[in-house]
Amino acid sequence: xxxxxxxxxxxxxxxxxxxxxxxxxxxxxxxxxxxxxxxxxxxxxxxxxxxxxxxxxxxxxxxxxxxxxxxxxxxxxxxxxxxxxxxxxxxxxxxxxxxxxxxxxxxxxxxxxxxxxxxxxxxxxxxxxxxxxxxxxxxxxxxxxxxxxxxxxxxxxxxxxxxxxxxxxxxxxxxxxxxxxxxxxxxxxxxxxxxxxxxxxxxxxxxxxxxxxxxxxxxxxxxxxxxxxxxxxxxxxxxxxxxxxxxxxxxxxxxxxxxxxxxxxxxxxxxxxxxxxxxxxxxxxxxxxxxxxxxx
Numbered sequence: 136x137x138x139x140x141x142x143x144x145x146x147x148x149x150x151x152x153x154x155x156x157x158x159x160x161x162x163x164x165x166x167x168x169x170x171x172x173x174x175x176x177x178x179x180x181x182x183x184x185x186x187x188x189x190x191x192x193x194x195x196x197x198x199x200x201x202x203x204x205x206x207x208x209x210x211x212x213x214x215x216x217x218x219x220x221x222x223x224x225x226x227x228x229x230x231x232x233x234x235x236x237x238x239x240x241x242x243x244x245x246x247x248x249x250x251x252x253x254x255x256x257x258x259x260x261x262x263x264x265x266x267x268x269x270x271x272x273x274x275x276x277x278x279x280x281x282x283x284x285x286x287x288x289x290x291x292x293x294x295x296x297x298x299x300x301x302x303x304x305x306x307x308x309x310x311x312x313x314x315x316x317x318x319x320x321x322x323x324x325x326x327x328x329x330x331x332x333x334x335x336x337x338x339x340x341x342x343x344x345x346x347x348x349x350x351x352x353x354x355x356x357x358x359x360x361x362x363x364x365x366x367x368x369x370x371x372x373x374x375x376x377x378x379x380x381x382x383x384x385x386x387x388x389x390x391x392x393x394x395x396x397x398x399x400x401x402x403x404x405x406x407x408x409x410x411x412x413x414x415x416x417x418x419x420x421x422x423x424x425x426x427x428x429x430x431x
Contacts, residue, residue, distance in 0.1 A: 154185075179213065264287040272293065
């Protein structure tokens, strides 16, 4: 199941639309005056009070001091920080150290400690999955550089806020590599091309901003049009299974980490109920034929 993030919220009306659509994540561009979606940390704090608890708030910052990034996370203003500027690996390591869980949970190189105190990225992922990094993708090398990032998720973008898609052919043949990290596809996505993007690239998430706007403001109807394409488990997962040439159940388990609990339950019901009805119907027809034979 591909997750979705609606980015660039700035008004109470945006929060209302997101609460109705219920994407997995929503983004706030914090302290970046060049953007018409710019908001302050205090504005985000207030807007979050009205945000549905199922939607994870993401703070998007551009070349801000690492102390501010840590403050946004430590004070619970946002749950995830998205680095959208020139922040490097050293910045990410420093940020992990400044988090409330940082000193006791992370090693010197920024890895999560296991039970022995050594680095193990498989442990304590609930405290680690909070730092994302955006990369401009202009060449295959840009993508390979993104692969080496220690960020918990990576956003593949054409440019920071351009609203244009990058050359998707750059990612061709990278299917296996795309499964090794949480990748978001961003830039120029709209309700009209989301499905094509997912079919072409098996990314973990979709990041939409200008594609759900009208006159530079979030458009409720466009948000509602975009989110259901990704949030209905039967539709999205069935397409994955159709495209999978082998072991459908393996495909289900491969993508189970991308599904919320309620989506898993719903998916099981969508499969189990029709199967039960089909079996009962078949049994009924067989019983009817048997009775007819005895009667004859």
